[in-house]
Amino acid sequence: MSDPIATAGAGEGTRAVRAGLPEPVKYEPTLPGPVFAAHFHLPGEPTGPYTYGRDENPTWTHLERAVGELEAPGQEGVETLVFASGMAAISSVLFSQLRAGDAAVLPSDGYQALPLLRTQLEAYGIEVRTAPTGGDAQLAVLDGAKLLWIESPSNPGLDVCDIRRLVEAAHARGALVAVDNTLATPLGQRPLRLGADFSVASGTKQLTGHGDVLLGYVTGRSGEPITAVRRWRKIVGAIPGPMEAWLAHRSIATLQMRVDRQSATALAVAQALRGRTEVTGLRYPGLADDPSHQVASRQMRRYGCVVSFTLPTRARAERFLEELRLVDDATSFGGVRSTAERRGRWGGDAVPEGFIRLSVGAEDPEDLVTDVLRALEASAR
Numbered sequence: 001m002s003d004p005i006a007t008a009g010a011g012e013g014t015r016a017v018r019a020g021l022p023e024p025v026k027y028e029p030t031l032p033g034p035v036f037a038a039h040f041h042l043p044g045e046p047t048g049p050y051t052y053g054r055d056e057n058p059t060w061t062h063l064e065r066a067v068g069e070l071e072a073p074g075q076e077g078v079e080t081l082v083f084a085s086g087m088a089a090i091s092s093v094l095f096s097q098l099r100a101g102d103a104a105v106l107p108s109d110g111y112q113a114l115p116l117l118r119t120q121l122e123a124y125g126i127e128v129r130t131a132p133t134g135g136d137a138q139l140a141v142l143d144g145a146k147l148l149w150i151e152s153p154s155n156p157g158l159d160v161c162d163i164r165r166l167v168e169a170a171h172a173r174g175a176l177v178a179v180d181n182t183l184a185t186p187l188g189q190r191p192l193r194l195g196a197d198f199s200v201a202s203g204t205k206q207l208t209g210h211g212d213v214l215l216g217y218v219t220g221r222s223g224e225p226i227t228a229v230r231r232w233r234k235i236v237g238a239i240p241g242p243m244e245a246w247l248a249h250r251s252i253a254t255l256q257m258r259v260d261r262q263s264a265t266a267l268a269v270a271q272a273l274r275g276r277t278e279v280t281g282l283r284y285p286g287l288a289d290d291p292s293h294q295v296a297s298r299q300m301r302r303y304g305c306v307v308s309f310t311l312p313t314r315a316r317a318e319r320f321l322e323e324l325r326l327v328d329d330a331t332s333f334g335g336v337r338s339t340a341e342r343r344g345r346w347g348g349d350a351v352p353e354g355f356i357r358l359s360v361g362a363e364d365p366e367d368l369v370t371d372v373l374r375a376l377e378a379s380a381r
Helices: 014-019 056-072 087-097 116-122 134-141 163-174 225-238 242-252 255-274 292-299 312-321 365-379
Strands: 077-081 104-109 127-129 147-151 175-181 196-201 216-221 280-283 306-310 337-344 355-360
Touching: 014 056, 014 255, 014 312, 056 077, 056 216, 056 242, 077 087, 077 147, 077 292, 077 306, 087 116, 087 147, 087 175, 087 216, 087 225, 104 116, 104 134, 104 216, 116 196, 127 134, 127 225, 134 163, 147 163, 175 292, 196 225, 196 280, 255 280, 312 365
Parallel strands: 104 127, 104 147, 147 175, 175 196
Antiparallel strands: 077 216, 196 216, 280 306, 306 355, 337 355
16 A cells, blocks of 8 residues: 555645555556445455455555545544445444433534434434534533534535634533534644644535545544544444445545636635625635635635625526526536526525525636626526
């Protein structure tokens, strides 16, 4: 297996291209194909690494090492586990760490499925407290909590909190900390470097970036907490297929190029929207005047591919989406093809009816900005 230490000081593009690759073998592919196996040859005692398809798979191993090298380059004692989806990864942390009588702190402005998780946690006798991401508001409800869940930047509002500050406060109170790193990606921020116990993400989004894979992962420090997550994956069978794992690993090779292009274009789009009178509530952490910019700049290396803003009415927002030519009206984010949606159509997000979440793809920046501004003009008629 390629030495993660050898690439720890390398550039992020080099690391992304090389991450998780096995040692070269003559006449073998540089990235082995997916291993389709429910069981493995297993004579005698089961002492090898691969015994049954629900527990381990060589294709997962390559991907898990790749993600670990991106999330925690050069760090020893770090493990990554891949899952069938981002929600499988999120659920694995919450349900493996919490018991009846425990308290958990979740963001009140996080991913729209978190309220569903809250209902299930409460049904199991777990107290759930919530507070907004911005202003480090979760600090006020930390006392006595077993687990703090951070989502920074938040989805879809793009608020940012001081992760290191929250981690230090949580650890001082004996709580574990998990950070949803989906929107930032490992090239945007590294939660374990900021002290978190877990970095959790939906690999469905920008990590894989092509809109063709459902995947999730958890990266954590070796020890009982991550062992419990592994045990939970085995119990519930929330495992990815080998083809999905292979596609994800293949896609990571272009992560740095995609993230750099998409982040730069997202900033250009946000700057173009800044002067529009019909646009309110514009958020992008990379804007110098964004409320989260100072905090984001201390802990993020790139600001992501998502821009959010509000148009005056639901009808105006829907006309804007209809007028776009280079942007698909679709959910999710992080793909090479730009997408946008009116988030209020789903319910569950505390956003205005005209709120738009725009995910910037890999199109030419000038073409995308032109399309967005043209659609704004057309939607006014």
